[in-house]
Amino acid sequence: TASWGHRRRRRFVERHLAADHRARLELGAAGLQTLNTAVGQVAGAIDASVGAVKALASAGALALVAVIVQPLAALGLAVAGVLLHAGLRPLTGRSRALAAAQADTGLTYAHEIDELARLGRELAVFGSGRAFARRLDATSARFARLQRRARALSQSIAPLYQATTIAFATGVLVAVVAWGGTDAAQVGASAVLLLRGLAYGQQFQTAIHRLRETEPFADQVAELEGRLTPARVVFGDADCGPIESLTVENLAFHHPGAARPVTVDRLRCRRGEVVAVTGPSGEGKTTLAELLVRLRLPDRGEIRVNGLPHFAVHPDHWTRRVAFVPQNPPLVTGTLADNVDLWRGLPRATLVEAVARAGLADEVDELEAGLDTRVGPGGRNLSGGQLQRLALARALAGGPDLLVLDEPTSALDAASEERVRATLTACRASMIVIVITHRASTLAVADRHLVLRRGRLSETTTHDLVG
Ligand SMILES: Nc1ncnc2c1ncn2[C@@H]1O[C@H](COP(=O)(O)OP(=O)(O)OP(=O)(O)O)[C@@H](O)[C@H]1O
Ligand SMILES: [Mg+2]
Structure with missing residues (x-):
């Protein structure tokens, strides 16, 4: 029994x-x-x-x-x-x-x-x-x-x-x-x-x-x-290979109880691009981010990677290639290293490197136990900005091809934001970065600026956004 x-x-x-x-x-x-x-x-x-x-x-x-x-x-x-x-x-x-x-x-x-x-x-x-x-x-x-x-x-x-x-x-x-x-x-x-x-x-x-x-x-x-109703789709077992391109076509997702669905007409990105997405509150930017990382599945429309429908990609390949920095990242009970690793069993050197790339190394070095400092429930707390950079380190540690960030710099001061910008710029060569942000200075690192408004993602200039 x-x-x-x-x-x-x-x-x-x-x-x-x-x-x-x-x-x-x-x-x-x-x-x-x-x-x-x-x-x-x-x-x-x-x-x-x-x-x-x-x-x-x-x-x-x-x-x-x-x-x-x-x-x-x-x-x-x-x-x-x-x-x-x-x-x-x-x-x-x-x-x-x-x-x-x-x-x-x-x-x-x-x-x-x-x-x-x-x-x-x-x-x-x-x-x-x-x-x-x-x-x-x-x-x-x-x-x-x-x-x-x-x-x-x-x-x-x-x-x-x-x-x-x-x-x-x-x-x-x-x-x-x-x-x-x-x-x-x-x-x-x-x-x-x-x-x-x-x-x-x-x-x-x-x-x-x-x-x-x-x-x-x-x-x-x-x-x-x-x-606990199971997710609707059983994913395929394809390996899409390193993600070179991402396309989104006529996406729709209806939150239960919402007056109208979140829709996104079209998005095309290639490896080597940092794409910034902005737009009025409640238009569906976070929903788009969650759709892109397969947390939610679209009611209509398609997301393709390397021309392959994302449904076809096996979850193991998908989770290795795609990473996410959410608006409110949670801490797990454990050390800073545990928080970056998140039970993936990554080598220590990878965790150290990810922390450095996320611009968190100086602050970690100042701690007596360094990466072994306990954080989260029952441990030490982090500032909002440190938490965001920890979430960035978590995302980078897996070496993703597609990185989706939802307001990653909203809690950062100018100096930390500068570090994150440098990180995103350095990521550009090896991945597709989609960053949802309202901060003009974060927008500045992007190659393209898109505004999501009434279901349309359209190109715009930084000037339009800030003005
Ligand atoms: N779990 C949910 N259930 C019902 N409706 C939801 C849910 N999550 C979001 N919505 C609705 O879907 C729409 C899009 O929300 P979303 O969070 O994607 O907007 P956003 O563009 O990220 O806004 P912000 O800039 O304020 O973060 C909103 O109208 C919101 O009220
Ligand atoms: Mg949002």
Whole structure:
């Protein structure tokens, strides 16, 4: 059963990795945590069900002995077992309903706790901490109430069971005596069989109760896993070779719930070019970047590399050749080197070189532990500009052919921006660089400037953009 939990956890991690980007975002950290907890609950119940089977087997063996020794006691046992199980059914059903409510409330609470973690800064600055705490408190109180009721219910089952079984056993014993069993040995044997049998019955009943209480968690596992809808396309297994050209034709992507789709009419770039994309907020620049790196798949239109539809390229080749610097790069718990490597197992020298190319070497050298300095949750924090350059180092470390950057210099001071510009200029020869930016000075490194406006990507001059 430990392995059931283990297998199920492996399965949801695999589903998460293969899921559509949107499905992953919607499930969030809270959904994943809840899924993990629910798997634990179900694994525990499977353990308990082994107990149920054992108890049932023992009760069966005992019933067999009883039939031989004292048929009347055997009949009494069987009737008592069936009646008790039927009589306790409504209580078990009520427990199941309470457990379902607990599972729902648990998920809500997980989402609220996740928000507490993400919004700690805002709650402090805007003074909304108290109101938020009241909200958390209400959910937590609801959960505690449900838990109390469920416990009271399952605790009431044992005494109820005992009282009923003692009454039954007494009745059967009286019947045994009345039907001619005045033999003390026979009465004694009947009593022993009855009490033992009913004790096994209680074990069985408890295990069944536990299983019924766990059903809602099993449903929750299925429901949360079901939300991880797999990405629509299975990619091909082509290797596109070093990316020399990228073309985009009539691309459309509709964010669910958005008034209109993001569209991009046309984009052509060749190796050796730095292409800057700018445009009004909300036009779809980030969406375009996510489409280009295959985080999202277009509803319509085509992205081709070296003339090959990007769908045809095997994920292993794709991820080796394409890199991304997002608007808000996350830190992982670990060292600076771990953060650049991101579990790709890159050689140390490559990480050092990437850090240097991203213009971060001086600051890393100043740290006592250098690249082995711990950052991220539980470690040291980085400035916004350092974080952006770390994300650039992460992207460069894989030696990509296509580098897509979403506002990579928005948090940089003039000196760091100069370093990033020099890096992008140096990258030009060996890759296609597409940089989304509003900064005039970053635009200056680009060979071409495009503006995305109402679905059209058109060439423009730096003068138009800044003016
Ligand atoms: N996950 C989402 N769900 C629904 N709509 C979304 C989602 N992400 C983006 N959108 C919408 O799609 C449009 C394009 O968003 P996008 O982030 O690509 O714009 P942008 O050009 O990068 O803007 P900015 O310059 O402000 O970063 C916007 O109208 C936005 O509201
Ligand atoms: Mg954006």
